[in-house]
Amino acid sequence: MSGLLLVRNGRRAISVIGGGRRVTAALTGVHPVARRFIIDMSYSAHFMDFKGSSIPSSMKKLVVTKLSPNFREAVSMQTAAVPTPGDADLLVRNRYVGINASDINYSAGRYDPTVKPPFDAGFEGIGEVVGLGLSASSRYTIGDTVAYFGSGAFAEYTVVPAKESVPVPAVRPEYLTLLVSGATAYIALKRLGDLAKGETVLVTAAAGGTGQFAVQFAKQVGCHVIGTCSSNEKAGFLKSLGCDRPINYTTDDLAKTLRKEYPQGIDVVYESVGGSIFELAMNSLASKGRLIVIGFISGYQTASGIPSFRGGTLPAKLLQKSASMRGFFLPHFLSDYKEALGSMMQMFTKGKLVCEVDCGDLAQEGRFVGLESVFRAVDYMYAGKNLGKVVVEVAPPSVSNSKL
Secondary structure, three states: OOOOEEEEOOEEEEEEEOEEEEEEEEEOOOOOOOOOOOOOOOOEEOOOOOOOOOOOOOEEEEOOOOOOOOHHEEEEEEEEEEEHHHHHOOEEEEEEEEEOOOOHHHHOOOOOOOOOOEEOOOOOEEEEEEEOOOHHHHOOOOOOEEEEEEOOOOEEEEEEEHHHHEOOOOOHHHHHHHHHHHHHHHHHHHHHHOOOOOOEEEEEEOOOOOHHHHHHHHHHHHHHHEEEEOOOOHHHHHHOOOOEEEEOOOOOOHHHHHHOHHHHHHOEEEEOOOHHHHHHHHHHHEEEEEEEEEOOOHHHHOOOOOOOOOOOEEEEEEEEOOOEEEEEOOHHHHHHHHHHHHHHHHHHOOOOOOOEEEOOOOOOOOEEEOOOOHHHHHHHHOOOOOEEEEEEOOOOOOOOOOOO
């Protein structure tokens, strides 16, 4: 285990951990002078967590075994050894993991065609540090609560580089909403939206994981915000966020409503649906309007992953309105990530940002608890039933013995 064997001045020193203390004993007989949380090796070859309950030797995780946009077909639950953190890594016991529309793009191998199955699934998690390497211990200790944005989150335990971990005040699912969904809205609107006070902003799928943030950030700038949704309950939620004109497209004709109420057009569109909604949004742009494409969920479940689109006249439409269409993919904007996350966490702490979480309490089979619930949670989101960010509770707060 990297980082546990120390060599100083030619003397070999061994770190022995017990009862939350590190005892450093040199073979020359020098007594310990430092106390620090490192890795507790008193449980077999693995670790003891901060509350004294042993970490098991094996865990469950979700693995992509076949490339397919059908998540249930592509992904299987497997038992694997609990991973060992390297010198600069943390071992995190996941308490909550986030569900993203792009989970099935990942399972279909659309992001990196060179990666072949099997590979681990899941993008984001939050939990407690239960093990760590020596270098990582300079910033973290056993029991710290962290969130992270990286691959392999759909597991009971995940190794995360310490430098990519985000310290959070508590293991609350609301912090999880900021990692991908919140950051996408914050950075996309700031870098690509060029929002100005008084402009009209249309957010599609506005009551979803990222839409809820786009509505709030646009309102903070002083924009007039229109939000599309699929139920009266979601429309009510959007009103509570300050959305000026929620439109339930299952009862109202979206195209007619936009033409009648916004004849001058829309200045900025935050678009994640694709297909006919994308075409309508493009046709509704105002002069110098900006359409930000952050996704096209309506096509993800198809073989190609891309919804059909009649784009033959697109160049003419952009030219006629001096309009622009801009794509946004979060990994391309990681230089903005730290500032975005810090700003959003501060807003949430001050009560200035709503982070709505949907843990499936109203789902037919009940709350999403346990890693096996990820499959239901993905189906739930693609059925358009979620209000806010879909989150799965991997493990309950209280842990006893070797069981999660």
